[in-house]
Amino acid sequence: MTRLITVDDLAEVAAAVGLDALLDELIAALGQALATHDPAQLVTHDRTGFEYRSPTLGLVEWMPALDLGRRVSIKTVGYHPANPTVSGTPSVLATTSLYDTADGRLAVICEATILTALRTGAASALATDVLAAPDAAVLGVVGCGAQAVTQIHAISRVRPIRRVLAHDADPAVAGTLAARLAPVLPDVVVEVVDEPGLGRLLAEADVLCTCTTVAPGAGPVVPEGEHRPWLHVNAVGADFAGKRELPAGLLRQASLVCPDVPAQCLAEGEAQQLTADDLGPDLASLVRNRAEWEGHRARLTVFDSTGWALEDLVAAELVAGHCERLGLGTVVELQPMATDPHDPYHRLLSPAGQANRPTTQPTLTSGALL
Ligand SMILES: NC(=O)c1ccc[n+]([C@@H]2O[C@H](COP(=O)([O-])OP(=O)(O)OC[C@H]3O[C@@H](n4cnc5c(N)ncnc54)[C@H](O)[C@@H]3O)[C@@H](O)[C@H]2O)c1
Secondary structure, three states: OEEEEOHHHHHHHHHHHOHHHHHHHHHHHHHHHHHOOOOOOEEEOOOEEEEEOOOOOEEEEEEEEEEOOOEEEEEEEEEOOOHHHHOOOOOEEEEEEEEEOOOOOEEEEEEOHHHHHHHHHHHHHHHHHHHOOOOOOEEEEEOOOHHHHHHHHHHHOOOOOOEEEEEOOOHHHHHHHHHHHOOOOOOOEEEEOOOOOOHHHHHHOOEEEEOOOOOOOOOOOOOOOOOOOOOEEEEOOOOOOOOOOOOHHHHHHOOEEEEOOHHHHHHHOHHHHOOHHHOOOOHHHHHHOHHHHHHHHHOOEEEEOOOOHHHHHHHHHHHHHHHHHHOOOEEEOOOOOOOOOOOHHHHHHOOOOOOOOOOOOOOOOOOOOO
């Protein structure tokens, strides 16, 4: 049997757990997964997929992870930056499937659009927690869409953010950011910065997040300029060949540029502008050996975030566990379970509802998804 977890189920999880607590749990679970990451036990493959420019610039790609002896997670994600203006739908749309490696059955299929935003925020929070000044209070944000909300929320869980300086190429999106944040961060002041050159935003920020849908070849979105010596940057938007948000000069000044997945960052992230020799520790090493890297808090640092299947596995398991505990989601016979295993026609020819449907519920607690 398969548990379907929809956006409504996710909303019920958020209501039951609390959004702050859910994000805290995700930051903690991801931190634990990164700190203990053993690539022989938790195997991830390069993401791959289809990129196209017709009918619009976009891609659909898949991000697989194997937790050896337990499960396979595959996130399928679409990126279509014109969606918000063309159809009013998110730029990033995703689902995650969890498979039981005992028999290959699909145990969970889960909405992952919101989960992607949450886990991307959690990854930035972990990098920020190691590398940003402990009293960082001003957060600059360039690109005020979906990722901006969870970036700001997650970073506020690890630093005392009081003020957000926000810029978006579309002033209407920047203009609604305060209202979108108010339910989770009522005391944070959001100031829209529209000045060309973004000098004040760059000069005043303790932490900067870039999360734009800038087109490949059109970046950077942040100029070179005066900034706090301790500025920490989470560069989230560049995850496509030719796409970049930061100027090469800023990257070269940084005392550390930390990729989440080094090869992927060199191909799609800010690290396209660098070589492998320029890169600092990856996210897992940064979190595992945090005491070693905290010494960079007084200097310019960059987290190059392109997204990792491990993050999607952790997020989906967290939510699936809550759904199982709370009895949420819809358990369906998506694949034939009550059948003669050698007869593909047995279930097709059984009158609807008369097959011996198994009563077993999918569960995550045993370690083997049933
Ligand atoms: N690193 C990761 O793991 C990860 C995860 C999810 C999304 N992303 C990337 O993050 C980016 C943002 O995603 P989103 O869901 O917030 O999209 P979104 O469409 O909700 O918001 C993007 C915003 O960027 C703005 N923008 C575009 N070009 C700009 C520019 N030059 N200067 C300022 N603002 C600009 C747009 O007007 C829009 O409001 C995407 O590129 C997406 O691929 C990365």
